[in-house]
Amino acid sequence: MKEKIYLYTGFERFWHWTQAMLITGLLVTGFEIHGTVDLMDFGTAVKYHEMLAWGLTGLTVFAIFWHFTTGEWKQYRPTLEKMGDMVCYYTGGLFRGAPPPVKKTPEKKLNPLQRITYFILKVLLFPFQLLSGFLYMYYNSLPAWGIDISLETLGLLHTAGAFAFLAFMVVHVYLSTTGETVTSHLRAMITGWESVETGRQ
Amino acid sequence: MVCHDTTGTYKKFPAGCGHPAYEEKKMGKKVFIPVDLRNVARHVGRTSRKTCGTCHFYGGGGDGVKHGDLDSSLLTADKNLDVHMDAGGLNFGCTRCHTTMAHRIAGRFYSSPSTDRYRLALPDDDGSRIACESCHSRRPHRTNRKLNDHTDRIACETCHIPALARVNPTKMWWDWSKAGRFDENGRMIVKKDDKGRIIYHTKKGEMRWATNVMPEYEWFNGVITHVLLSDRIDDSRPVRLTQIHGSCSDPASRIYPFKKFRGKQPYDPVNKTMVVPRLFGKKGTGAYWAEFDWLKSVKAGMDAAGAPFSGKVGFVETEYLRPVAHMVAPGKDALSCDECHVEKGRLEKLRGFYMPGRDRNRVLDTTGWAVVGIALMGILIHGLMRIITRSEGRRRK
Numbered sequence: 001m002k003e004k005i006y007l008y009t010g011f012e013r014f015w016h017w018t019q020a021m022l023i024t025g026l027l028v029t030g031f032e033i034h035g036t037v038d039l040m041d042f043g044t045a046v047k048y049h050e051m052l053a054w055g056l057t058g059l060t061v062f063a064i065f066w067h068f069t070t071g072e073w074k075q076y077r078p079t080l081e082k083m084g085d086m087v088c089y090y091t092g093g094l095f096r097g098a099p100p101p102v103k104k105t106p107e108k109k110l111n112p113l114q115r116i117t118y119f120i121l122k123v124l125l126f127p128f129q130l131l132s133g134f135l136y137m138y139y140n141s142l143p144a145w146g147i148d149i150s151l152e153t154l155g156l157l158h159t160a161g162a163f164a165f166l167a168f169m170v171v172h173v174y175l176s177t178t179g180e181t182v183t184s185h186l187r188a189m190i191t192g193w194e195s196v197e198t199g200r201q
Numbered sequence: 202m203v204c205h206d207t208t209g210t211y212k213k214f215p216a217g218c219g220h221p222a223y224e225e226k227k228m229g230k231k232v233f234i235p236v237d238l239r240n241v242a243r244h245v246g247r248t249s250r251k252t253c254g255t256c257h258f259y260g261g262g263g264d265g266v267k268h269g270d271l272d273s274s275l276l277t278a279d280k281n282l283d284v285h286m287d288a289g290g291l292n293f294g295c296t297r298c299h300t301t302m303a304h305r306i307a308g309r310f311y312s313s314p315s316t317d318r319y320r321l322a323l324p325d326d327d328g329s330r331i332a333c334e335s336c337h338s339r340r341p342h343r344t345n346r347k348l349n350d351h352t353d354r355i356a357c358e359t360c361h362i363p364a365l366a367r368v369n370p371t372k373m374w375w376d377w378s379k380a381g382r383f384d385e386n387g388r389m390i391v392k393k394d395d396k397g398r399i400i401y402h403t404k405k406g407e408m409r410w411a412t413n414v415m416p417e418y419e420w421f422n423g424v425i426t427h428v429l430l431s432d433r434i435d436d437s438r439p440v441r442l443t444q445i446h447g448s449c450s451d452p453a454s455r456i457y458p459f460k461k462f463r464g465k466q467p468y469d470p471v472n473k474t475m476v477v478p479r480l481f482g483k484k485g486t487g488a489y490w491a492e493f494d495w496l497k498s499v500k501a502g503m504d505a506a507g508a509p510f511s512g513k514v515g516f517v518e519t520e521y522l523r524p525v526a527h528m529v530a531p532g533k534d535a536l537s538c539d540e541c542h543v544e545k546g547r548l549e550k551l552r553g554f555y556m557p558g559r560d561r562n563r564v565l566d567t568t569g570w571a572v573v574g575i576a577l578m579g580i581l582i583h584g585l586m587r588i589i590t591r592s593e594g595r596r597r598k
Contacts, residue, residue: 035544035558042538042558046347090583095590140350152555156562163569167576174580178587 002180007109007194012072015063016189022056023165030162053133060126075110076119083112094178104196121168129161202238204252205245211236216481250276250286253295262405266372269365269414269460270527282368284531298331307331333357356421356455360536361529365414365460370398374409375464378516381493404480404490406465416458416525418548422447425524430508433473439463439518440475449554456551459522466519467495471511475519477502 008016029052031037032045040048067073085101090113093101102111110118135142136154179185180195188194202221203211214222214233222233254276261267280287285297300307307330333341337357340349351360365371382403384390389403398410424446434440447454468475479501482488487501495514503510541548542558549559 033542033557034561042542046538050347095586097591097594140353150555151557152560155555155557155560156565159561160565160569163565163572166569167572170573170576171580174584177584 002195004193004195005104005106006192007104007106007188008192010192011066013189013192015059015066018059019056019063022052022059023169025052026056027162027166027169030158034159034162050137053130053137057130057134060130075108076115076122078116078119079112081112083116086111086113090178104194117168125161125164125168129158129165132158132161202241202245203255204248206241206252207246207249208241208244209251211241248294248296248301250294261372263372263399265366265369267462268523268527269371269416270362270525272366272369272371274368275527280531281534282530283528285529286527300331354449354455356457358524358526358529359416359418359456359458361532362416362458362525362527363530363534363536363540365416365525365528366412367528367530368412370396370410370412371414371460372408373411373414373462374407375405375462376407377467378406378465380404380406380489381495403493414460415547417461417522418456418458418551419445419522420447420449420451420454420551421445421457421459421524422451422454428475430474430477430503430506432475434468434475434517436468436470436473436515436517439520440468442475442519442521443523445522449551456548458525460525462521462523464519464521465516467499467514468517469499469511469513470515470517471513472509474508475517476510476514477506477508479505 026049028037028039029045029049032039033042033049082102089098089101093099100111102108104111132154135147135149136151136158139151139154142149176185176189177183179188184195203213212221212233213219214226215228221236221238223235225235226233254271254273257268257271258264258273258275259266260271265272274282275286277288278286280290285291285293296306298307334352334357339352341352341357342348379401380403382390382401390401391399391403392401394400394410399405399408400410401407426444426446428434428440428442428444445457445459466475467478476499478489478495478498479487480489480498482491482501484491487494487497489495489498492498496512499514500510500512536547539558540546542556544559546559548556
């Protein structure tokens with residue numbers, strides 16, 4: 001039996017896609033500044049990177065507020081329950097066409113692997129990248145703030161964070177194709193509605 | 202007199218130690234008629250670009266020889282050549298910045314460090330000397346905070362003088378070792394290029410000229426020292442006749458632009474010192490321009506200077522770095538970020554600091570791309586397995 005459920009609210013979809021665009025833009029302009037790609041001149045890249053950084057910061061503040069006021073932050077609490085099942089599913093069951101071991105519901109949207117990944121993303125990677133980025137942006141003011149860190153160290157830390165984001169996005173985009181059909185996760189993130197299996201047959 | 206003459210008739214005699222011709226004198230084919238000093242004295246006036254330029258535009262023996270940023274093109278500069286001296290605009294004279302009080306003319310670099318701690322031209326800050334920051338402050342860019350963040354380590358001139366000699370050419374190479382050649386009739390050779398610039402002269406050797414020259418860049422704290430006759434030189438590589446002091450670890454240093462004047466000069470290969478040859482003079486004095494014999498010329502010059510000379514003359518390549526401060530271009534022509542923030546950019550040679558866009562950590566980059574690569578490989582394999590297992594599943598059904 002299949003059933004359509006309303007999984008992602010309007011805000012979540014707006015947040016997800018805005019964030020996706022901002023991070024993609026930050027990666028492109030960031031790797032332009034780094035010298036890896038050559039799509040625009042350095043000055044333009046810096047200008048847009050700073051604008052996107054402020055955009056992402058604003059969005060993040062807004063999202064934190066939303067998560068706490070709605071209580072939705074609980075979705076990201078890591079759990080070991082069925083973690084093993086999920087690993088087995090991605091390495092075995094998925095190939096055999098078995099149903100996912102964790103059922104999506106509006107109350108529990110995320111499987112244990114998603115939970116731990118997004119938890120690390122939000123609690124470690126985001127703060128790390130925003131902090132290293134803003135210290136980099138305000139490098140000239142650091143001595144006045146009593147912070148002693150070289151531009152090289154900040155640059156390297158921030159680049160390392162960028163690689164982590166890029167690797168996450170590669171896997172994240174791929175895993176979006178592992179739903180009921182290749183595009184069902186994607187559709188859900190656009191429309192909010194996802195078709196899920198209701199109970200085992 | 203030469204500074205305040207408004208008649209344009211006060212001319213110095215080249216070999217007159219600063220004096221004009223007091224009676225009719227010949228220099229080669231040129232005749233120098235005595236200057237009517239009374240007339241000049243009755244027509245003294247304020248100094249101008251013209252009076253200052255009479256000497257400073259022609260340093261080194263001709264227009265634009267010595268400086269790449271000071272030549273006669275500044276007499277009628279337009280905005281593109283110099284925003285401040287633009288005859289149709291601000292029309293600054295030299296003394297607008299080179300403040301002069303009681304005949305003490307403010308220079309720029311030689312005796313004092315760079316002006317990093319000064320913001321405005323207040324007497325308490327820096328006497329009467331005017332620098333860019335005096336008017337523009339240390340955060341002069343209105344719309345770009347990040348550009349202002351550069352002013353602690355990058356001099357204004359570095360970005361705002363994108364090229365030297367943008368109208369008239371400047372001499373970049375002067376090879377004295379080639380001097381002293383005569384044609385088959387024993388006459389002196391003077392060769393000019395298609396633009397009329399001397400590229401060979403029996404008296405001076407071979408020269409090269411250039412326009413729109415990209416400056417050299419160095420860390421500079423305002424102190425320049427020179428190679429003296431008493432200094433031992435290393436003749437295994439080009440000798441830097443001016444030593445530019447400063448480094449990126451010195452907070453008083455900033456990156457400045459320089460004209461690098463290269464050439465070959467006589468030196469003493471035994472004592473390993475530079476030498477002073479005697480150029481002017483009559484036959485029998487050892488003067489190079491009369492006898493064309495370097496040995497005699499250097500002997501005469503070193504004797505006159507009271508410096509030791511081994512009796513041997515060689516030629517060594519030299520470099521003379523001179524700070525650049527004039528010919529400030531309009532903002533639209535200032536260097537863009539990626540002139541420097543790129544591999545093999547203008548600051549490629551300056552090392553010891555991290556510059557985004559140019560520098561990176563190989564280990565981090567390799568690791569980073571390896572992680573991304575592994576992720577890609579992983580999803581590729583996983584995806585392929587999904588496709589294979591799915592078609593197998595269908596076949597079984």
